[in-house]
Amino acid sequence: MSRDNAGSSRFWYRRSVTAVGAPTRAFGFLTRSVIIATLGLLLMSKANPSAVEPLREAVVAPFRSVLTVTAGTMSSAIGLIATTTGRLFARDARDRRHVSPSENGGMTAHIADLQREIADLKRENSGLRALVPLAGNRAYNLKSVFVIGGSATGASSRVLIAAGRDDGIRPGYPVVMGNRLLGRVHHVHAATAVVVRLADRLSRVPVMVGAGETRALLVGNGAGGATLELIGQGPAPRAGDPVVTSGIGGVFPRGLMIGRVFAPEDGASTNAATRVSIDSEAAYEPVAGVMMIDGAVFDQVDLPGRQSEIGKPSPRLAEAGARTGSAMLSLRSIAAGVARP
């Protein structure tokens, strides 16, 4: 390639024109400016999230009702596609042997509709049954909230909900789906809030494994799952052991189901930073609506008394705590996932 060609190739956009025929040099400058601006926004959101978070609220709040409707429509459309696809694969030639094709088609569609309705009712019933113990407990104040958006294409696994500061939502509130813990509220705006799910790299949840003798910290792995970082003493976790919230730290109520141990690491023991995979439906299932637990009650949990239950934190956590300026990292900070300098 000649030098001229290389030059023209490098600055190809200088030949471009705008829709109104403006000078190309200015347009190339504009292109670079836009890219630099988006890069700056990205760096700013990492360095100082509170400075750019109002932008999220400013964009989303006026369209909250529209987003709620479209989110519901999207969920219905996806459900319809899944049902239709399943119906196509479920059709069996034997079913059409003694009936006419049109009659068979109508019956198959009717059966599929009934099956879908039964599945929806079972799911709804299951969710309501799961909430009975929560609703019966006067310590919990539940709020139903719609999910209007979310993304999980990398280290973050979050959803945006259609309730915020004006609705009484505060940072750190636990979010559940049925009787399973989904995550916690991270950012709160006037009309919306960002929920960090269990799979997010910012997620930290104090948990109990098995019969409750093994204490651990559930850490999101950023890839649709979570791992256990064992702390304190107790038997090594085995595949199938239930994992529930321990209530330590006062952010999450005790006894909320999270999932089960999926793949214990070879030679897993209760040493610090031992990693164990968790099979948690709440970590990767799509959600259309969630329940919020008012966290005011958990603020009354006595932290110093609880600390003795788990012994010393792992060196990694202690180091993180030291970086926050305290001798020992506050368990509340760990649970709230704010162990950042």
Added chain:
Amino acid sequence: MIATISNLGRIAALFGASLIAAQVWPAGGVAAAAAGLLPVVLIGLAARPTLTLHHLVVTCAAGLVVDCVSGGPLGQWALVYALAAALAPRLAGSGSVSRKACGLAGLVAMAAAVNAVIVVAFSIGHLGSMTSELHVVARDAGLAAWDAIRLAGLGAATILFTLTLITITGGVLAAIFATSVRLLRALVKGPVKDPVIGRSDGGAPTWR
């Protein structure tokens, strides 16, 4: 008028794809990666040899919508889409259909790679704030990089496979339609004769 309607249609499609990216699969996985890359495909399909101002602005706005609704870091998808819009004229804006298809594949792959780089950079930054143990940061960053690259690659492959399938199906249907039209015309009007060039009385070439 038609051009205006076409542009409005592109804008609506781009914002629709952005909302799909942010709303359909909040749980993540390959489907989420593919949904995130869907607007990039639309940017590539709408690309022209010259980059227009409204294309760039609308693209950035769509990326910002995804960032705001997704709950993730602001600027992540806006940067990916802005880069895609800047490179789209070069990669998929001109040339033959096959060249445009290759350019579109490259554009999607580039967007997936940029997103993977952003994800890994954020992961390293977050882990670095949690611990100063280099081997822990390196190990977790490696895992995050592998997950991001795997998801991005699978998402790009999924979306390109779907596009190829749609293209092949459309081509086959178009060929069947054209053949049907020819057959129908042959049945109605009889076989089409080859044109013969003749001369008029004045000597000018004519068809007959």
